Amino acid sequence: MRARSGGLIDAHLHLQMPALREFEIRIIEETRNAGVDQLLVNATSPQDWKDVADLAELHSDVTPFFGIHPWQVNSMDDSGWEDQLRNFLTRFPESGVGEVGLDKWIRDHDIAKQRDFFLRQLTIAESLGRPVAVHCLRAWGHLWECLAQSEFSQPFLLHSFSGPGEMIGDFVDRGAFFSLSGYFFRPEKSAKLEAFQNIPDDRLLLETDAPDMLPPANLIATTLPPKEDGSPVNHPANLRRIYEVYSEWSGRDLDEVISSLSDNAANFLRKRSQ
Numbered sequence: 318m319r320a321r322s323g324g325l326i327d328a329h330l331h332l333q334m335p336a337l338r339e340f341e342i343r344i345i346e347e348t349r350n351a352g353v354d355q356l357l358v359n360a361t362s363p364q365d366w367k368d369v370a371d372l373a374e375l376h377s378d379v380t381p382f383f384g385i386h387p388w389q390v391n392s393m394d395d396s397g398w399e400d401q402l403r404n405f406l407t408r409f410p411e412s413g414v415g416e417v418g419l420d421k422w423i424r425d426h427d428i429a430k431q432r433d434f435f436l437r438q439l440t441i442a443e444s445l446g447r448p449v450a451v452h453c454l455r456a457w458g459h460l461w462e463c464l465a466q467s468e469f470s471q472p473f474l475l476h477s478f479s480g481p482g483e484m485i486g487d488f489v490d491r492g493a494f495f496s497l498s499g500y501f502f503r504p505e506k507s508a509k510l511e512a513f514q515n516i517p518d519d520r521l522l523l524e525t526d527a528p529d530m531l532p533p534a535n536l537i538a539t540t541l542p543p544k545e546d547g548s549p550v551n552h553p554a555n556l557r558r559i560y561e562v563y564s565e566w567s568g569r570d571l572d573e574v575i576s577s578l579s580d581n582a583a584n585f586l587r588k589r590s591q
């Protein structure tokens with residue numbers, strides 16, 4: 318399992334979502350033109366696993382992740398999803414487990430059920446030697462406890478990391494990578510951005526989280542029609558501007574950032590012993 322060398326890598330997005338899927342061919346072309354050659358496309362529930370699989374089969378740029386998002390856990394029952402998840406993961410040897418995690422920010426969360434689903438998905442990831450894409454909001458202590466009680470030893474990505482700065486060192490020791498969303502360059506998110514000063518260069522990735530998390534106007538290079546409810550749609554081709562603005566913000570040379578993040582993605586995706 319490895320990242321393609323030389324291009325930009327969107328470490329987290331949802332190309333299967335209707336707001337993007339409708340423009341799939343155009344998006345893939347515009348994203349390639351922006352120099353992006355790898356998209357880590359995260360499923361959210363058994364309902365979209367086939368869509369993500371189809372995208373991975375059609376486009377060599379897509380690295381699929383299959384999993385159950387904490388927002389979907391409430392509506393899940395226990396009917397055979399683990400076998401189905403293993404089947405998708407086995408069918409795509411380069412795939413990871415995601416988007417999974419814990420979220421106490423969302424209304425009506427059931428953290429016990431979220432922990433149960435998260436731990437069971439970590440177990441599957443460990444048994445197949447797969448990396449994991451993690452969503453965590455306001456549940457950092459729970460996340461740490463789950464990792465501590467799990468046998469899980471694969472690399473994991475804390476996407477759109479917004480956790481406490483004092484936990485970064487422990488997560489690094491546990492094998493974490495951290496991705497910075499273009500959204501964090503919004504002025505009101507400056508505290509989240511500042512935390513990335515403390516992320517080691519060899520654990521950093523960048524993401525759009527498209528179609529959501531629209532970055533500030535100066536990072537929007539390419540637009541798409543709004544969703545049915547009128548909300549704006551983020552385009553993965555905006556990733557180039559995110560790389561450029563990250564390079565300026567961090568004082569790191571852009572070419573060095575591109576090459577470093579390519580190595581980081583390869584390390585995150587590397588298949589470990591099972």
Ligand SMILES: [Zn+2]
Binds near residue numbers: 329416
């Ligand atoms: Zn996501």
